[in-house]
Amino acid sequence: MEHRILIVEDDADLGNLVRRYLEVKGFGVTLITDGRTAMQELAIGSYAIAVLDVMLPGADGFVLASQIRQAYPSLPFLFLTARRQQADVLKGLSLGADDYMLKPFDVDELVLRIANILRRSGDREKPSQHYVLGDYHFHPQELSLELNGQRRLLTEKESALLEMLCREPGRLLRRTFVLESLWGSADFFNGRSLDVFIGRLRKLLAGDPRLELEVVRGAGFILHTGA
CATH class of the missing domain: 1.10.10.10 (Winged helix-like DNA-binding domain superfamily/Winged helix DNA-binding domain)
Incomplete structure (x- = not known):
């Protein structure tokens, strides 16, 4: 069964690069550029995991994570961001993120981290x-x-x-x-x-x-x- 991933990233070039690579690896991917549209997409689509940037237009990724945690508590998510200050990392994890990955990043490592989270999620079955x-x-x-x-x-x-x-x-x-x-x-x-x-x-x-x-x-x- 194809796992669907929601990526929320306002850098279109980076987002499309990640989207294409994940699709090659067999995932279904939807790329969204802002938090408001992401919540609208989650309301109509079924996703196995979300990958969130922090620096987004309008409400940032931390606000989006809080909304996801409240509305979809069983949906795992991870941050993929350039925000590397310890306070940012701790805040992201305290919001319930399953992982916090820094840019620049290796896309194969991202795939592995996603796969590990999905494997743990699958254990619930x-x-x-x-x-x-x-x-x-x-x-x-x-x-x-x-x-x-x-x-x-x-x-x-x-x-x-x-x-x-x-x-x-x-x-x-x-x-x-x-x-x-x-x-x-x-x-x-x-x-x-x-x-x-x-x-x-x-x-x-x-x-x-x-x-x-x-x-x-x-x-x-x-x-x-x-x-």
């Missing part, structure tokens, strides 16, 4: 797995974390990371293993991204004091469930 973490109920295939009847939708990467921790409760999950499995490499930039996601999971699990997501500096992470 497998038989449903259910984890009980103290008072929480976690359904990774549904990207769902529930506490006292309140349901929170996770991003693809939040769900994948939490599931890795759930598989080995009370045991050290190696940092390099997480980075290579979910980000593709254990470089510094990906490491900072991982730290952001760990911080987000700690906040999500703060509703049950028996749970602790321990960071073992330089080594990895341990999920303590109090069981």
Whole structure:
């Protein structure tokens, strides 16, 4: 089945270059140049993933990401942008982005990152797995974390990371293993991204004091469930 990708990029030359390359790789691609039109397209089309620039005319890519997250919480998206300040990276990830990729970029790496996100998304079609973490109920295939009847939708990467921790409760999950499995490499930039996601999971699990997501500096992470 052909995966459809929505690219939101106001540089027509770059956008068309990426569009043509992704089409050669077997994807269906729609190129949009502004956020307002992108939301209109999402309302009528079915997409597997969105690729967003930050510097867009009118409302920027961060505003667009917030709108996507609210209207289509299960749609994965990544940023492809020249905005490389740490504050920008952290803001993009905090909005729920599954990845944040800097320009200039290697188009083959972009294809690989898209494929990795779509693979994790496809895992949701497998038989449903259910984890009980103290008072929480976690359904990774549904990207769902529930506490006292309140349901929170996770991003693809939040769900994948939490599931890795759930598989080995009370045991050290190696940092390099997480980075290579979910980000593709254990470089510094990906490491900072991982730290952001760990911080987000700690906040999500703060509703049950028996749970602790321990960071073992330089080594990895341990999920303590109090069981």
